[in-house]
Amino acid sequence: EVVRDLFRSESQPEQSYSERQLYEAALDRLSREIAVVQHVTETEAVKEIESNLAKSPRRGAAKADADAGADATSDDADEGDEGDDSVSADEAA
Numbered sequence: 051e052v053v054r055d056l057f058r059s060e061s062q063p064e065q066s067y068s069e070r071q072l073y074e075a076a077l078d079r080l081s082r083e084i085a086v087v088q089h090v091t092e093t094e095a096v097k098e099i100e101s102n103l104a105k106s107p108r109r110g111a112a113k114a115d116a117d118a119g120a121d122a123t124s125d126d127a128d129e130g131d132e133g134d135d136s137v138s139a140d141e142a143a
Contacts, residue, residue, distance in 0.1 A: 052072065052073070052076040053073065053076045053077050053080050053099065053103070054103060054106075056069055056072055056073035056076065057073065057100070057103040058073075059103075059104055077096060077099065078092075080095075080099060081095040081096045081099060082095075084098065084099065
């Protein structure tokens with residue numbers, strides 16, 4: 051989450067010094083873990099992480115999509131509840 055939240059693409063504004071330090075430390079830790087699991091070098095792991103972050107949608111857009119998906123899911127759940135009530139009524143009859 052830290053790496054994702056502090057990642058800045060080339061088109062985004064510069065980070066503060068402290069943000070950059072946090073990002074570098076988190077990226078270093080994550081890349082070491084990925085390198086061990088995938089049996090690659092840390093440099094290759096960093097490249098993979100940053101390429102995936104660059105491809106991912108902006109956080110604001112992703113959050114809006116997630117909120118829209120949650121609304122649709124709750125609407126579907128409401129419709130499903132109505133169907134369950136009618137089945138229960140049929141069974142009771």
